[in-house]
Amino acid sequence: MSATNMVPQEEIVQAEGLRTFCQKVFQKLGVPAEDAAITADVLVAANLRGVDSHGVARLRRYVNGIRDGMMIPTPETRIVCETPTTALIDAGAGLGQPVSYRAMQKAIKKALDMGAGFVTVRNSNHYGIAGYYAMMALEHDCIGISMTNAAVLVVPTFGRDAMLGTNPIAVAAPAGRERPFVLDMATSTVTRGKLEVYERLEKPLPLGWATDENGTPTTDASLVLENFRQRAGGGLLPLGGAGELMGGHKGYGLALLVDVLCAVLSGAAYADLVYPKTPDGKPLPSKIGHFFGALRVDAFRPVEEFKETMDDLQRRLKDAPKAEGQTRIYIHGEKEYEEAERRAREGIPLNPKVAADLRAIAEELEVEYDLE
């Protein structure tokens, strides 16, 4: 958070103001108040949790997406199929967040009624951080699951071109005195945003993050990012890296699993069908899919027993001996909970470029920007 004359100062803003601003922006673009509030909350939750790549830095993409007709502000959302434990929802090319919020609510309701609930969504758009929806299950003493497929950036094992998204998997499980377990992971080794950070710092990429246009691992972040822009081939590597030696086929398999549950099960787009464009290059609705699930803990075991056991498992891991040079073993979600508490207290630091972008959006849409 330290600033010098060399580095433009970060702006510190409060979550509440940021949320209100985003909501107003969405409403100005024709998004109904409740949908705008949900979308704003998902974005700011990412900033609070320290996942700035998925926070308000993306507001511009949503603004442009709605303006370009890629995202419909008032979509016709439709339940295509429903049973007591399952549902398929067509999102009508609306924003990903409102439909995902309601799909997860539906999955939780089914889990509370029946023990298990699963809802898959098609014809949707980027939904923000996967973990947001998984975590909605926690207050209901359910285990929550959330996945989405995404724009194609990841090469399959032995492939040359990107055929899969970074396809994240999120699972949240409640605990007692300890924090909930919140796994929220892209199934690629890293995301595109990480390459952009390395490009800015002019650092070579570790081998195993990405490939060049021949499908060969490369250390050149600029090359990979330029190849994305040119659709020239290559891309991010699945978790486990290139080939099978370090388990790259496993990361590829997890990404493919996400496509099966989010797209094949729902009728959403997958592989090169995701993020289509018109012949003259105008973006069309991304038609991506999501998958949400909830399991009610006490449909298996009393909640108190489950939570005590979660605490014990976490304590055993945290108290275990550390590798040489290390001082701490983390549980998934722990860093993000700590960051969220800190940022709720001290505010959210906005990158100067992001802050400038928000101001530009405010000006364009004539929405008040008053976050200081």
Next chain:
Amino acid sequence: MSATNMVPQEEIVQAEGLRTFCQKVFQKLGVPAEDAAITADVLVAANLRGVDSHGVARLRRYVNGIRDGMMIPTPETRIVCETPTTALIDAGAGLGQPVSYRAMQKAIKKALDMGAGFVTVRNSNHYGIAGYYAMMALEHDCIGISMTNAAVLVVPTFGRDAMLGTNPIAVAAPAGRERPFVLDMATSTVTRGKLEVYERLEKPLPLGWATDENGTPTTDASLVLENFRQRAGGGLLPLGGAGELMGGHKGYGLALLVDVLCAVLSGAAYADLVYPKTPDGKPLPSKIGHFFGALRVDAFRPVEEFKETMDDLQRRLKDAPKAEGQTRIYIHGEKEYEEAERRAREGIPLNPKVAADLRAIAEELEVEYDLE
């Protein structure tokens, strides 16, 4: 399959004979006929699919396990909790395979009735290949899920000692003309068996597979295996390797997720509680847990549409351009299906040591060994 005078010849046996032999062995040890048949089928299925590490090479461990009282041949299996979509089963320290087979049947039945079914199992033992149970869902046009926790061999990110099993995740989804998608992966980079292969070949391990007793990545397979025997620290690394740079925390998170679903949700053992011993070193029941799930495809989308889409996704991946030097992109399960067809036709090659071990078991238990 080529043999020279230098290398002891592999024995080629037929699946049917191997299955019958294993069944007889289990029955001789007091396992009821049906349970023996299930267990034999799971073991031989591993050999057919080319996963020899989980096939009859493990028969000795089961024989000793039953003899030592670690596995109960006639367990009192008990349904602890059941709802229309969920169940918790106590396996009574029996063999892992029969209870897992029936737990998966139950999950499938619930999915056929209700759309989704999930069954968790505690107080169980090693259940063989995870994929076997996930694949049981395929003929019912369900998506199948199978996970198990296991003996502690994997170090958490930044940890020194093994605190997690190789905790596999298997998911199977049906297809139409193409083969089903069958992901069956340990959440560690590699399994212990792979280290044993490298030790035999005196090959250095790739960095990222395992750590020494200080938690530092090592290339020395013998050291890691000896440390396992001495419980001296170190172990296998999660998928993604050491630290967070290559995503090791993701593999660790997946392993922990498996513990949550298999052990915390069921009341099974986890972390250092798995595979307990008496004060004088005698093995006690492992008390591990499993998790099974099934989702009925047509509770979301017509089966034919789903299968056509699975086929299309697979074809797009397989037909995609290959990385330089590569000729084929695989779908998960494809290699194993091809191997199973070949071995069903040409027989299963048994490593001479394994064949000798089976003969020794036959002699000890006075069971006929007639597989040639």
